[in-house]
Amino acid sequence: xxxxxxxxxxKEIKLPTGVLSLDVTADGSTAYAACIDGGIFSVAxxxxxxxxxxxxxxYASGVGLVADSNLLVSAxxxxxxxxxxxxEAKVLRKIQAHGFWSWQSAVSPDxxxxxxxxxxxxxxxxxxxxxxxxxxxxxxYDARTGELRYSFSHVPPVQSVAFSSDGKFLAAGELDGRGAxxxxxxxxxxxxxxxxxFHRLGHHQGALLHWRHLRAAFRG
Numbered sequence: 692x693x694x695x696x697x698x699x700x701x702k703e704i705k706l707p708t709g710v711l712s713l714d715v716t717a718d719g720s721t722a723y724a725a726c727i728d729g730g731i732f733s734v735a736x737x738x739x740x741x742x743x744x745x746x747x748x749x750y751a752s753g754v755g756l757v758a759d760s761n762l763l764v765s766a767x768x769x770x771x772x773x774x775x776x777x778x779e780a781k782v783l784r785k786i787q788a789h790g791f792w793s794w795q796s797a798v799s800p801d802x803x804x805x806x807x808x809x810x811x812x813x814x815x816x817x818x819x820x821x822x823x824x825x826x827x828x829x830x831x832y833d834a835r836t837g838e839l840r841y842s843f844s845h846v847p848p849v850q851s852v853a854f855s856s857d858g859k860f861l862a863a864g865e866l867d868g869r870g871a872x873x874x875x876x877x878x879x880x881x882x883x884x885x886x887x888x889f890h891r892l893g894h895h896q897g898a899l900l901h902w903r904h905l906r907a908a909f910r911g
Contacts, residue, residue, distance in 0.1 A: 758802030810848030
């Protein structure tokens with residue numbers, strides 16, 4: 692019988708608008724938040740002090756720390772990725788990754804790569820099949836330099852992305868529940884009610900795994 696775990700809030704820190712993504716430093720001292728107003732904020736968790744680091748032109752949808760560096764990367768509904776120098780508290784670069792929203796982004800655990808996914812659902816026929824993407828829906832960049840490393844095609848819209856714990860594979864999930872598992876240029880696909888062999892991502896303990904839970908499954 693599993694032990695019951697109870698939690699309770701220990702502090703409340705307010706930001707100007709809702710938070711869509713959050714990352715926390717390894718020592719637990721600072722959080723970084725991506726907010727609905729496009730703002731990217733640093734939050735000192737002990738004092739509650741917040742500081743605006745930069746801003747996207749639309750909702751900020753993702754934020755992630757780059758391991759073993761002073762870098763932070765954010766993504767937004769403006770389709771852009773932005774890099775920040777945390778030591779200098781300034782924006783280093785901005786790259787237009789997509790022509791549409793970045794639904795979600797992820798930084799690999801080893802700090803080598805950052806991925807972003809996009810896509811717009813446009814009805815393609817009378818069966819509501821999505822119209823083909825206008826460009827690669829999955830893009831992977833060098834997390835240090837911003838250089839484009841990989842581009843993968845996918846059925847749009849792609850709304851979830853996660854790296855495997857060793858950083859060698861990337862999984863991306865689209866709106867209707869199908870997913871592509873990407874690594875070394877190879878692609879495997881899985882549909883509802885089918886097993887996908889890579890970490891059994893299509894099913895987890897006999898139940899369909901929602902693609903937004905991929906991060907936990909990969910790290911598990």
